[in-house]
Structures are given as C-alpha cells and as structure tokens.
Amino acid sequence: MMATDRAPIVLVVEDEEALAESVRYNLEREGYAVEVVTNGMSAVRRFRAAHHDLVLLDLMLPGMSGLDVCKALRAESVVPIIMVSAKDAEADVVAGLELGADDYVTKPFSMRELVGRVRANLRRASFGAAPDAEVLESAALRLDLSRHELTVRGGPVELRPKEFELLEALMRRSGRLATREALIEEVWGPGYFGDTKTLDVHIKRVRQKVEEDPHNPRLIVTVRGLGYKFVDG
Numbered sequence: 001m002m003a004t005d006r007a008p009i010v011l012v013v014e015d016e017e018a019l020a021e022s023v024r025y026n027l028e029r030e031g032y033a034v035e036v037v038t039n040g041m042s043a044v045r046r047f048r049a050a051h052h053d054l055v056l057l058d059l060m061l062p063g064m065s066g067l068d069v070c071k072a073l074r075a076e077s078v079v080p081i082i083m084v085s086a087k088d089a090e091a092d093v094v095a096g097l098e099l100g101a102d103d104y105v106t107k108p109f110s111m112r113e114l115v116g117r118v119r120a121n122l123r124r125a126s127f128g129a130a131p132d133a134e135v136l137e138s139a140a141l142r143l144d145l146s147r148h149e150l151t152v153r154g155g156p157v158e159l160r161p162k163e164f165e166l167l168e169a170l171m172r173r174s175g176r177l178a179t180r181e182a183l184i185e186e187v188w189g190p191g192y193f194g195d196t197k198t199l200d201v202h203i204k205r206v207r208q209k210v211e212e213d214p215h216n217p218r219l220i221v222t223v224r225g226l227g228y229k230f231v232d233g
C-alpha cells in the first residue's frame with residue numbers, strides 16, 4: 001500500500017530504452033520515484049524485493065511476456081498495473097484486464113496522458129485502502145453507500161438497487177475502464193449468464209438519471225468494444 005510519507009515508486013517494465021527513459025523523466029518530474037527494468041523476469045524479481053506502488057507494464061517484452069508478468073504479480077499483490085499495448089493489440093488488452101490489470105495505455109501515448117493515468121490509479125489504490133469510505137464523490141455526483149442515497153448536482157435522485165450497484169461499480173473505478181465482464185460480475189454475480197443487453201439497459205437508465213444530456217453522456221462514457229468509464233472531476 002502507498003505510504004503518505006514518501007514518493008510513490010513506479011516500476012516501469014519497458015524494453016524500448018528511449019521510451020523507458022522518457023517515461024522515467026516525466027514521472028520523476030511529477031515527483032514519483034521510478035525504477036526501470038527491461039524484461040519480465042527482472043520485473044517479477046524486483047517487484048518481490050521492493051513492492052512498488054504501481055507497475056507500468058509493456059505487454060511486448062523479450063522472454064517472459066507482459067501477460068505472464070501481470071498474472072504473476074496479480075497472484076501475490078493488488079498493486080495497480082497499467083498495461084502498455086500496441087495499437088492493434090486489443091486482444092492482449094482484454095486478456096490483461098481479465099488477468100487483473102487495472103488500466104492500459106496504447107502506443108503511441110502522450111506523456112501527459114500517461115502521468116494522468118498513473119496519478120488516477122495511485123489515487124484509486126490509496127482510496128481502496130480505506131475500507132470505511134462510505135461516500136463516493138465526483139464533481140457532479142455524491143453516492144452515499146451507507147444511506148443508499150444519490151445526489152446529482154445537489155438534488156436527490158432515486159435509483160433502483162441494480163442501478164445503484166452499477167453506479168457504485170463505475171464510480172469506484174473512476175477514470176479507469178470498467179469492462180463489461182467486470183460490471184456484470186460485480187452487479188449481477190459471477191453466475192450470471194443472461195443477455196449482456198441487461199447491462200446496456202441499466203447503463204441507459206443510470207445515464208437518464210445522472211447525465212445532463214443522456215444522449216450525449218459526459219459522466220458514463222462508452223469505451224468501444226470493452227465497456228464503460230466514469231469520468232467526472
């Protein structure tokens with residue numbers, strides 16, 4: 001878990017030297033400590049020794065693959081893992097998310113985008129460490145988990161139970177992709193084999209209750225082919 005009295009340490013697993021150094025430079029400039037390794041075996045070995053606060057993991061590595069690294073780390077840690085994938089490697093991204101990775105960026109990415117993702121995932125990780133947090137808040141929404149109440153731009157809004165659970169699942173992943181599979185499993189249970197249209201119908205209902213313009217959603221956005229993402233402040 002991330003301590004508050006030191007800079008978070010990011011493990012960068014990247015075999016392209018120029019890219020790794022650029023990532024290092026930009027993360028260090030933001031105040032993070034950075035360790036770079038260039039292959040999967042080193043990544044697993046170094047993570048076991050140093051327990052970094054976040055792992056930025058290229059999927060295309062020499063030797064042990066990024067997916068195998070992801071699997072190995074996830075077997076022993078809840079550390080946030082951001083995958084770095086090639087533009088045409090959507091299947092790898094999905095496989096990685098199923099193996100427990102938290103997020104991904106696609107090459108080529110801007111350093112500004114990368115730093116934002118790192119920051120969001122670290123924030124999420126430190127939030128996850130506080131089990132008694134019972135209110136999820138964004139710029140427009142306030143979801144009180146213990147009272148089961150939603151406030152939208154200051155006014156109370158009624159949600160049905162599944163709508164509430166769905167919004168909670170999205171807000172807990174604020175700024176990050178929530179895959180269709182993860183949402184269905186979390187809201188309807190791992191044994192749910194129904195039509196995935198159920199998810200889309202519920203998304204539509206929640207959008208009608210929280211979006212200023214449900215036909216042009218700004219809070220619950222669609223990530224084509226993968227799922228949804230909550231984005232708000």
Ligand code: CA
Binds near residue numbers: 015016058059061
């Ligand atoms: Ca690579």
